[in-house]
Amino acid sequence: QLQLQESGPGLVKPSETLSLTCTVSGASVSSSNYSWGWIRQPPGKGLEWIGSLHYSGTPYYNPSLKSRVTISVDTSKNQFSLRVTSVTAPEMAVYYCARAPTPLDDHLYFFDYWGQGTLVTVSS
Amino acid sequence: SYELTQPPSVSVSPGQTASITCSGEKLGDKYVSWYQQKSGQSPVLVISQDTKRPSGIPERFSGSNSGNTATLTISGTQAMDEGDYYCQAWDSSTYVFGTGTMVTVL
Numbered sequence: 001q002l003q004l005q006e007s008g009p010g011l012v013k014p015s016e017t018l019s020l021t022c023t024v025s026g027a028s029v030s031s032s033n034y035s036w037g038w039i040r041q042p043p044g045k046g047l048e049w050i051g052s053l054h055y056s057g058t059p060y061y062n063p064s065l066k067s068r069v070t071i072s073v074d075t076s077k078n079q080f081s082l083r084v085t086s087v088t089a090p091e092m093a094v095y096y097c098a099r100a101p102t103p104l105d106d107h108l109y110f111f112d113y114w115g116q117g118t119l120v121t122v123s124s
Numbered sequence: 125s126y127e128l129t130q131p132p133s134v135s136v137s138p139g140q141t142a143s144i145t146c147s148g149e150k151l152g153d154k155y156v157s158w159y160q161q162k163s164g165q166s167p168v169l170v171i172s173q174d175t176k177r178p179s180g181i182p183e184r185f186s187g188s189n190s191g192n193t194a195t196l197t198i199s200g201t202q203a204m205d206e207g208d209y210y211c212q213a214w215d216s217s218t219y220v221f222g223t224g225t226m227v228t229v230l
Contacts, residue, residue, distance in 0.1 A: 037219070047159075047167065047210055049219035060217050063125065096166060108173055109214035110157035114166040 002026035004115035011121050018084040022097030030075045035100040038082045040093040055102045092122045126215035128222035135228045142198040144225045146211030154213045156194040162207040203229050
């Protein structure tokens with residue numbers, strides 16, 4: 001059964017770097033059948049896609065965050081990670097990792113499994 | 125950037141039909157997925173590729189997409205269907221989520 005588990009510091013200071021890891025069990029992060037992504041949700045607000053590491057190995061990022069975000073993979077640990085630099089208080093959110101199946105059609109992109117999420121607070 | 129707009133809230137009586145719309149320019153040319161998020165939980169995929177239900181999702185959930193509007197329909201709504209619903213599409217190499225709709229079963 002597929003499981004995704006986010007981990008990382010729950011508190012980050014403004015202007016510092018947020019780093020989270022998603023540990024995957026039940027599927028391989030190196031499989032060409034899947035892409036892996038990060039989504040966040042500020043308290044009481046909607047979902048915002050941060051970025052994804054595609055099955056091709058190419059990263060795709062939300063244009064509004066692109067200059068500050070890096071997503072990488074560690075196949076030896078079956079994990080993928082998120083780094084967001086220079087965080088600010090409004091970036092306090094629950095951060096989710098999720099899996100997307102490789103699309104059969106060029107526009108068919110969606111997330112079929114999500115982790116439970118981890119709350120990251122940005123405060124000094 | 126591409127935007128998907130949903131009504132903030134929809135109310136429905138138990139057993140009745142709830143319809144949640146998602147509007148975007150030429151949305152019918154894209155595939156739309158829908159996610160259900162209950163309070164304090166992670167989102168769950170309920171519809172992909174406009175109309176496909178993943179395994180384990182009840183038949184009362186259905187979807188359609190045409191023109192500028194996609195619709196998620198919950199037939200015979202149950203109390204357990206209460207929660208937030210988000211549409212999502214893919215545009216210009218980005219995942220775009222809708223603004224979200226809170227469904228209340230009165």
